[in-house]
Structures are given as C-alpha cells and as structure tokens.
Amino acid sequence: MIPFIARNIFRFQETLLGRPSFQILHELNKSQWWSRDQLEKLRSDRLNVLIHTAYSHTPYWKALMDSHKITPADIRTVKDLQQFPLLNKDTLREKREQMVWKEEGKRVQLVRTSGSTNEALEFYTSSSREAHINAARMRGHEWVGVRRGEKEMYYWGSPVELSKQDKIKRFRDFLINDGLSNGFELNKDRVQEYVSHWMAWKPKCLFGYPSTFVLTVSMCRDMGIDIGALKDRGLEVIITTSELLSDVDRNLISKAFGVPVYDSYGLREGGLMGHECDRGTMHCMDEQIIFETVDPETLEPTACEGELVVTNLVGRAFPIIRYRTGDIVTLSQKKCACGRQLSSIKISGGRAVEFIVTQTGKWVVGYSFIYIARMVKGIVKFQVVQEKLGEIQIRIAVDARFPENGKNQVRELARQRLNSDDKILVEIVNDIDPAPSGKYRPVISKVAEQLYKERSFS
Structure with a gap:
C-alpha cells in the first residue's frame, strides 16, 4: 500500500475507535521543543486534572486521599506527589474495580497483561489513553525516520496476532502497511522463511524483542544467510522493545542487518515511557508521565539511580499514581544534541528474556x-x-x-x-x-x- 494512503486509512481507523491519535501527535511534535518551564506548566495542569478526577470519580483514590488527609488542591507539583504512598501491582490487582472511572469516555475496557515481570495483571484502559500511547509511539518512530503508513514488520507475537490472523485482520494490516512475523518460535526453517518474506515485502522498519533479533542473527550466520541484504530492499532501521538492550546486542544486531538499532521503553499498564531519538538519547514522554526514582529498599526518593516510579497523566479512566515499576533507571535533565527539551532515562536494570x-x-x-x-x-x-x-x-x-x-x-x-x-x-x-x-x-x-x-x- 502507498504510505500516504496507508497513513490516512490508519487515521480513519483511529477516528472510528474514538482515538484522536493524530491530533495528539501534532501536539506532541510541538511540545517537544518547548522550554522546560512550558513543559512543567503542562505537566502541573495535567497532574491537577488527574488528581481531581481520581478523587471525584474513583472510590479507591478518594478513600486513600481522605485517609492520608490529602485534598486535590494539595497536589500541584511533582514534589507534592510524595504525599501519596507508592502503588504496587498487588494493590492494583486487588483494588482494580475501585480504581476505575468507567464513564470517562469511549471504550473503557478491561485488558490483561503479564508484562516483563511475569505477573498476571488486569487493568482498565480507554480510547483516550490508547490514543496518547499511539501518538507517543508514532512520535518516537518519527524521531528515527519512520512515519506511520510506511512499512513496519512486527517481529513478535500476542494471542490475538498469532491465533486470529483471519482474512479481515490480514487485509486491515495490508491497508495500513503493518506486517507480522511470529517471533515466539524460532528454528532455522522458520527464520529462513521470514527473511525471504521480508526481502519480498521490503519493510522500512523491523520492530521486536532484542533477544529474538540476536537469535535470528546467529541462526542466519549459521545458515550462511546475508540479512544485511535487507538494507538494499528498503530496511532502514530496527526498533527494539520489552527487554533490556545491551550495547553488545545492539552492535551485533546493527552490524548484521547493516542499519541502526534504537530502543523503546514502556509498560502496558504505565504506557510508553521512553523512546530513543536519532542521537541515541532515550527521551522520556514528559507530556504524559511523571517520573520519580526511589531506593528499592528504603523507598526514599533518590537523586540518581533508583527504582522507577511513574504517574500517568493521561490515563484518567484508570488513574496510575506513583506506581512502582520494579525497573532500575537513571533519570537526567541533560540536554540532547537533537534539541528536544524532553528529559531522558537510562535503563540499568533488567528485562532479559531467555x-x-x-x-x-x-x-x-x-x-x-x-x-x-x-x-x-x-x-x-x-x-x-x-x-x-x-x-x-x-x-x-x-x-x-x-x-x-x-x-x-x-x-x-x-x-x-x-x-x-x-x-x-x-x-x-x-x-x-x-x-x-x-x-x-x-x-x-x-x-x-x-x-x-x-x-x-x-
């Protein structure tokens, strides 16, 4: 499909689902250049709306705030957030039905994820929340040269994608230039089949797990397959997700495919939180999420490396406030050569899949x-x-x-x-x-x- 047409078909699909993803993308592409003062004003305004929403529409957050003698007017800055206790998975799981505002808007629905921590978790999302995630992902991909509508091959899997590849879904994916290769089960025959398909389909971007790409590289070398030839068939970039991308693996993948490798970072329940730009900086999605770090043992705030704690500013249907991710990170306000004013994050602890x-x-x-x-x-x-x-x-x-x-x-x-x-x-x-x-x-x-x-x- 011609990229321009595919992009507009995806735009129409998002509109039908009540997701103003492209409007939000337009706003994000402006706000990334704002001054830090402007960004902080936006974040404070959104935080104020989130806290008022949580207090007014969800029994759990109202009861918690009352018990801690917190009023919505008390929370104006990131530092004010520290009045809230930390939220963990067990609480989210046990109090889920008391944490949701089902009348927030369109398509408030229950979703389930096991995540990289391998703990089954159900939570609510909505069209509004998904639109913000989609917009953030589109912006991150644009940072490394891939616009929605250009061919992207998803080298991974999920129960829906792998078990329900019916004609309607395949046709829809064709229309929006999305491809899917099952990255869950690999052997030499399957890898050889995938590479042949990629050569014919000519994706601009491959998107998947670092461990899957590493194994693919090793198997192709063993079989004498030159996956670097994909570059001559239109491949320009690889984007990884869901696992810790080491420098060793990044270099191995990049050298084998002959294209740069960029990483992204997110949690299904937290949203897309970081994406690398073309200068290699993983920028935080500052407009959508507030980041803190705490000592994983004492739970006291840290100024350097620590466990990441997130507050999602745009998920009003299911407020996530001071949520412990379990990931060890370092946050930074150091300016990137790309000129964007967004802060940055470095993942230093764990999500390796075997x-x-x-x-x-x-x-x-x-x-x-x-x-x-x-x-x-x-x-x-x-x-x-x-x-x-x-x-x-x-x-x-x-x-x-x-x-x-x-x-x-x-x-x-x-x-x-x-x-x-x-x-x-x-x-x-x-x-x-x-x-x-x-x-x-x-x-x-x-x-x-x-x-x-x-x-x-x-």
Missing part, C-alpha cells in the same frame, strides 16, 4: 509462555524452568479462580506452544521469588544458556 529449546531444535522465546497465563484463569505468577533437554518444568502461583483442571490446561497449552514431545511438568507453588534485580524471570533455561554460549543451533 528461550526454551525443544528436542527438535526449536528455540521458543519466553514471552510465548507468558501468554499462557492470560488464557487460564487464576494464574498470578508463572515461570518455566529447563534444567535438561527434553524436560520442562512450569511453576505457577494461583488464586481461587484457578480451575480444577487448570494444570492440564497449562500442560496442553504449553504442548501446543512447543509442538514437540518434550516432557512437561506443571507444579503449583505458593510463590515465585524474583531475581536479585527484583524482576521475575519468565524463563530460566540452563540448556539455552549453554547452547547459546556454544552458538549451537542444530
């Missing part, structure tokens, strides 16, 4: 298993452990909603994902402890670690 390796030699990315938690009720935490080839242990922490045949459901869904004869053991546990970084690892595979060291992809 793979399970089947007896047939297929590498299955950890996020594939996380989605099983979305399909079986009552799963709170989920972890896959592989100590030896041919045997996989799935550990789950559950609540009262977990069905009697839940273990069989998990086992069968995992078998479908693996599509192999590997032995699958399902164990219910009281809890799953986080790694030292504070993040829950969805997959711990000694097999993958060893084979990866050896670069053995049989």
